[in-house]
Amino acid sequence: MLAAKRQNLTELAITRLIQLAGYLSILFVGLICIFLLKEGLPVLFDVPLVRFLQTTWYPIEGYYGILPLLAGSLIVTFGAILIALPLGLGTAIFISEVAPNWAKEVLKPLVELLAGMPSVVLGFIGILVLSPYLRRLLDLPTGLTALTGSLLLGWVAIPTIVSVAEDALNNVPPSYRQAAWALGATQWQTIWGITLPAARSGVLTAIMLAVGRVIGETMAVMMVTGNAPYIPSFLKVFVSPIRTMTATIASEMGEVAKGSAHYQTLFLIGIVLFLFSLIINIIAVTVSSRRLKRSERLLS
Amino acid sequence: MGRSIPLLTPRNKQRIGFAVLATCTVVTVLPIIALGIYILVQGVPGISWEFISSMPRDGMHAGGILPAILGTFYLTLGTALFSIPPGIAAAIYLAEYAGDTRATRLIRIAMINLAGIPSVVYGLFGLGLFVLFLQFGTSILAASLTLSIMTLPVIISTAEEALRSVPVSFRVVSISLGASKWQTVWRIVLPQALPGIITGCILGLERAAGETAPILFTGAAFFLPRLPQSPFDPTMALPYHLFVISTQVPGMPVKIQYGTVLVLLVFVLSMNLIATMIRSRARARRQW
Numbered sequence: 276m277l278a279a280k281r282q283n284l285t286e287l288a289i290t291r292l293i294q295l296a297g298y299l300s301i302l303f304v305g306l307i308c309i310f311l312l313k314e315g316l317p318v319l320f321d322v323p324l325v326r327f328l329q330t331t332w333y334p335i336e337g338y339y340g341i342l343p344l345l346a347g348s349l350i351v352t353f354g355a356i357l358i359a360l361p362l363g364l365g366t367a368i369f370i371s372e373v374a375p376n377w378a379k380e381v382l383k384p385l386v387e388l389l390a391g392m393p394s395v396v397l398g399f400i401g402i403l404v405l406s407p408y409l410r411r412l413l414d415l416p417t418g419l420t421a422l423t424g425s426l427l428l429g430w431v432a433i434p435t436i437v438s439v440a441e442d443a444l445n446n447v448p449p450s451y452r453q454a455a456w457a458l459g460a461t462q463w464q465t466i467w468g469i470t471l472p473a474a475r476s477g478v479l480t481a482i483m484l485a486v487g488r489v490i491g492e493t494m495a496v497m498m499v500t501g502n503a504p505y506i507p508s509f510l511k512v513f514v515s516p517i518r519t520m521t522a523t524i525a526s527e528m529g530e531v532a533k534g535s536a537h538y539q540t541l542f543l544i545g546i547v548l549f550l551f552s553l554i555i556n557i558i559a560v561t562v563s564s565r566r567l568k569r570s571e572r573l574l575s
Numbered sequence: 576m577g578r579s580i581p582l583l584t585p586r587n588k589q590r591i592g593f594a595v596l597a598t599c600t601v602v603t604v605l606p607i608i609a610l611g612i613y614i615l616v617q618g619v620p621g622i623s624w625e626f627i628s629s630m631p632r633d634g635m636h637a638g639g640i641l642p643a644i645l646g647t648f649y650l651t652l653g654t655a656l657f658s659i660p661p662g663i664a665a666a667i668y669l670a671e672y673a674g675d676t677r678a679t680r681l682i683r684i685a686m687i688n689l690a691g692i693p694s695v696v697y698g699l700f701g702l703g704l705f706v707l708f709l710q711f712g713t714s715i716l717a718a719s720l721t722l723s724i725m726t727l728p729v730i731i732s733t734a735e736e737a738l739r740s741v742p743v744s745f746r747v748v749s750i751s752l753g754a755s756k757w758q759t760v761w762r763i764v765l766p767q768a769l770p771g772i773i774t775g776c777i778l779g780l781e782r783a784a785g786e787t788a789p790i791l792f793t794g795a796a797f798f799l800p801r802l803p804q805s806p807f808d809p810t811m812a813l814p815y816h817l818f819v820i821s822t823q824v825p826g827m828p829v830k831i832q833y834g835t836v837l838v839l840l841v842f843v844l845s846m847n848l849i850a851t852m853i854r855s856r857a858r859a860r861r862q863w
Binding site for chain 1: 585586588589592593595596597598599600602603604606607608610611613614661664665667668669672673678681682684685686687688689691692693694695696697698699700702703704707708724727728731755756757778781782784785786787788791792814815817818821822829832836839840843844847851
């Protein structure tokens with residue numbers, strides 16, 4: 276009797292403990308919100324919001340315009356997705372629909388290898404190999420430009436796109452393909468007309484997650500984009516040095532006095548990044564849950 | 576029109592299409608292979624027993640990278656300590672206990688958000704909470720805690736998947752024999768899911784080991800003359816050290832730079848290899 280009772284108590288205690296662990300994720304998201312706001316928001320009392328929406332970032336002199344940093348992040352992200360989307364999607368389709376089994380066994384671990392590559396290693400290669408090469412190729416004053424960043428971050432984004440898009444393609448029921456083949460469609464017509472459209476929302480999710488991955492990337496982009504917090508002129512967008520929000524936080528946080536307006540502004544940039552990732556993830560989740568609902572409707 | 580040979584027959588279209596897809600794949604994969612070979616070729620001459628077992632000398636221009644290697648080892652160990660137990664517990668909750676309630680959905684949304692937060696924002700958070708508020712200072716402890724929160728969603732989601740892949744019948748049989756819920760989870764489900772869980776944990780730690788941004792302001796040191804003595808000391812770390820010697824110190828010998836890259840990659844990729852091996856061995860042995 277007593278032993279049974281004690282066992283019940285242990286069981287209860289363990290269950291509670293596990294439940295508690297289950298809620299950790301919510302706790303941490305909450306804590307992250309609180310501490311970013313706690314360190315970043317007070318700056319709004321000292322510096323009016325308008326002064327952040329200007330085009331000069333020179334915090335030592337009190338210029339806190341974050342627009343150049345925002346522009347830097349958006350330019351690099353746009354360029355990286357422009358590179359990663361066709362390559363990643365093409366690779367995903369090739370792996371999932373065309374490649375023979377032995378090629379899949381080789382290709383998938385290779386892409387995973389790229390996913391595991393520390394970003395500082397990519398940045399190092401960017402500095403030592405890619406940027407001197409681009410500088411000579413395009414005859415630029417410096418090889419540390421938005422283009423170099425976009426190229427590197429393209430390869431950061433590719434594994435995300437490949438794995439999420441490949442999952443989406445694999446989730447298309449085989450019966451769809453079989454029906455298309457039975458109607459006399461070639462393999463290519465099936466991919467282009469049936470499989471890819473059916474996996475459309477998965478592809479969209481892949482893009483969103485890749486955008487999130489790229490916009491939050493720090494080390495590689497800091498090392499190769501030239502650290503210049505200016506908005507480049509339109510014609511030279513990709514060949515100018517720029518600086519992203521992430522790189523600004525990483526390169527300046529070490530040198531600021533704790534609690535100064537500059538320090539708080541860096542946290543404010545952190546809040547902006549946090550909001551970006553929040554919005555991107557919400558879009559990604561909504562898109563993929565809509566897919567679920569639609570397929571439920573189709574199958575019922 | 577009728578006389579010209581139709582070039583774009585469905586068959587030819589397919590040929591062109593497949594060629595484009597294959598080209599995409601080659602363009603994606605070739606740089607990865609080239610990068611691997613290049614780093615290997617450039618890095619191997621820098622590797623020696625002295626390089627991995629001695630302190631840096633002459634302002635890091637000579638000597639070894641022992642403190643960085645040890646530091647990354649400590650940080651990875653700390654991250655494992657703080658992230659694996661709660662991560663597996665949370666996965667057990669999600670896979671075995673939680674129903675599809677509003678709270679569970681909230682947990683999943685929180686997890687997705689955690690996974691998407693930029694690494695440098697984790698660094699800011701770690702600075703705010705662990706370094707300043709809890710007054711751990713820039714230390715191995717603060718950096719490991721920061722890295723473990725970043726690693727948590729990876730561990731939870733892979734462990735949950737591993738638990739869910741254990742067939743329901745295992746649980747039904749165990750419960751019907753009179754085992755309690757927890758006994759079933761602990762004795763039956765968890766052992767079956769273990770290879771998958773271990774794989775997930777290693778992949779999560781692999782990412783933590785290679786990260787720089789989260790430890791920049793929470794525990795990484797530019798240069799330390801001696802090894803860290805306690806978890807409250809800052810430490811050097813391989814990824815941060817690579818950043819330092821490739822951007823902050825002028826005139827670094829290339830041999831040391833590439834040597835450091837190679838050591839970091841071996842550290843990280845050997846974890847990847849172990850994880851892949853555990854996964855494929857478990858798959859081969861699985862009888863269900």
